Every structure is written in C-alpha cells, then in structure tokens.
Amino acid sequence: MSVSNRDSKAISEALESIRSSIPSNVNLVAVSKYVDADKVEWAYNCGQRDFGENRVEELQRKSLACDAKGLSSIIWHFIGNIQSNKLAKLLRVPSLGFIHSIDSEMRLKDLYKRIDNFSGDQLNFFLQVNTGGEQEKSGFLSYDELASAVRFHLQEYQGKRLNFFGLMTMGKLRGDDFERDARACFQALKGYRSRLIEDFSLEGLSLSMGMSRDYRIAIEEGSDFIRVGNAIFNSELES
Numbered sequence: 323m324s325v326s327n328r329d330s331k332a333i334s335e336a337l338e339s340i341r342s343s344i345p346s347n348v349n350l351v352a353v354s355k356y357v358d359a360d361k362v363e364w365a366y367n368c369g370q371r372d373f374g375e376n377r378v379e380e381l382q383r384k385s386l387a388c389d390a391k392g393l394s395s396i397i398w399h400f401i402g403n404i405q406s407n408k409l410a411k412l413l414r415v416p417s418l419g420f421i422h423s424i425d426s427e428m429r430l431k432d433l434y435k436r437i438d439n440f441s442g443d444q445l446n447f448f449l450q451v452n453t454g455g456e457q458e459k460s461g462f463l464s465y466d467e468l469a470s471a472v473r474f475h476l477q478e479y480q481g482k483r484l485n486f487f488g489l490m491t492m493g494k495l496r497g498d499d500f501e502r503d504a505r506a507c508f509q510a511l512k513g514y515r516s517r518l519i520e521d522f523s524l525e526g527l528s529l530s531m532g533m534s535r536d537y538r539i540a541i542e543e544g545s546d547f548i549r550v551g552n553a554i555f556n557s558e559l560e561s
C-alpha cells in the first residue's frame with residue numbers, strides 16, 4: 323500500500339492531537355521508519371523526543387543525520403526484528419535508549435555478550451511476547467520461556483548496564499474482529515506481567531503496546547509506551 327508523507331504542519335497537528343488524547347504518563351514513541359530525517363526534525367521541533375525504527379541500517383543512518391542536525395536530546399527506540407549479526411552495529415548507534423524487541427532467551431544472551439559495544443550509561447530492553455500466536459511474528463510464546471529469560475537476566479545483570487524495562491507485544495494482524503483481538507493480546511500481556519511480578523518480586527515493569535490503529539485500546543488496557551507511525555507521519559492508512 324502506498325502512503326503519502328505529511329508536511330510539517332500536518333505532523334505537528336497529528337502530534338498535538340495524539341498527545342492531547344492520551345494520559346500524561348503514557349510515553350509516545352513516534353515511529354519514523356516511513357520517513358526521512360527531515361521529518362524527524364519537524365517532529366523534534368514540536369517537542370517529540372522518542373523515535374522508533376525497525377531496521378538497523380536505517381536507524382544508524384537516521385541517527386547520524388539527526389546528530390548532524392544537532393537534535394541532541396533525541397532517544398532512539400529499536401522496535402524491529404534483530405539479527406544476531408547486526409546486534410553489535412545496533413548497540414553502537416548513538417542515543418539508543420530502548421530495545422523493544424528482544425524476542426527469545428537466545429537473543430537476550432546475545433545482547434549480554436555484545437553489550438560492550440554500547441557506549442551509553444544504560445540500555446533499557448523489553449521482552450517481546452507473541453500474544454496473538456501468529457507464526458510470522460516473533461516473540462516469546464509461553465510464560466515458561468519468558469520466565470526462563472527473566473531468570474537468566476536476574477542472574478546476569480549485576481554490574482551490567484542492561485535494564486529489564488518491561489514487556490512488548492503487537493495486536494493480532496488477522497482476524498475478523500481486530501478490536502476484540504487487540505484487546506485480548508493486550509490483556510494477555512498484562513497477565514504475563516502480573517505473573518512475572520509475582521514470581522520474581524519485580525517492580526515497575528512497563529508495557530509497550532499499541533500502534534496507530536489500536537493505541538486507544540492499548541491505553542485502556544494500561545499501556546505505558548505506544549508506538550505510533552502512520553497516524554503521525556502519513557496521511558493515508560489512518561487509524
């Protein structure tokens with residue numbers, strides 16, 4: 323499907339409209355994967371600081387371009403599938419603050435192995451859960467897998483700069499009732515969080531859930547981070 327990018331005024335209006343409709347404790351990650359660094363700059367000039375990308379090379383390119391523009395308080399969120407051979411490159415991206423898409427215990431172990439490439443103070447990560455059970459999506463498929471990864475993290479993390487920030491999911495793509503399906507996915511993620519809190523005495527785990535078409539539902543279900551692209555940057559494919 324083709325999308326047409328918005329101009330600066332439309333981006334600023336879209337940001338305003340989303341911000342005014344979400345609670346102040348919800349973090350808006352502007353997913354800039356469809357647009358170039360100039361449009362990131364427009365959003366930055368409207369006060370947006372958190373931006374999301376799903377490809378390592380593209381993130382690397384855009385973060386350098388934004389650096390050159392002097393957008394010094396930008397925070398990058400990586401939200402895409404991670405290939406192990408690109409992890410070191412990802413960790414070297416300036417101003418990388420969050421990875422939302424650690425999708426297996428193996429990936430978490432890779433992250434630990436390569437963390438020396440990261441030059442910041444602290445890197446926050448979410449474990450991605452495949453709550454819809456769709457095959458083309460990545461993520462943990464059971465509580466046991468998730469709990470095992472959390473156990474690994476809790477044994478390893480002392481002295482490291484990796485911070486387990488919470489859980490991430492995407493609403494189911496296919497299905498005859500996307501609202502009902504999305505809500506079920508978000509509730510499932512909340513359920514996983516409750517079990518982790520109980521089993522590991524963890525505190526303050528955040529939920530990263532909700533995209534353009536379902537962020538309102540995600541917020542009703544207690545989302546802390548919404549990842550919104552099209553509704554900010556593109557005039558078609560609106561929610």
Ligand SMILES: *Cc1c(COP(=O)(O)O)cnc(C)c1O
Pocket residue numbers: 353355376401402492532533534535549550551552553
């Ligand atoms: C692209 C993407 C988003 C944003 O999707 P929109 O529909 O454009 O809001 C959010 N999360 C992930 C993981 C994505 O890949």
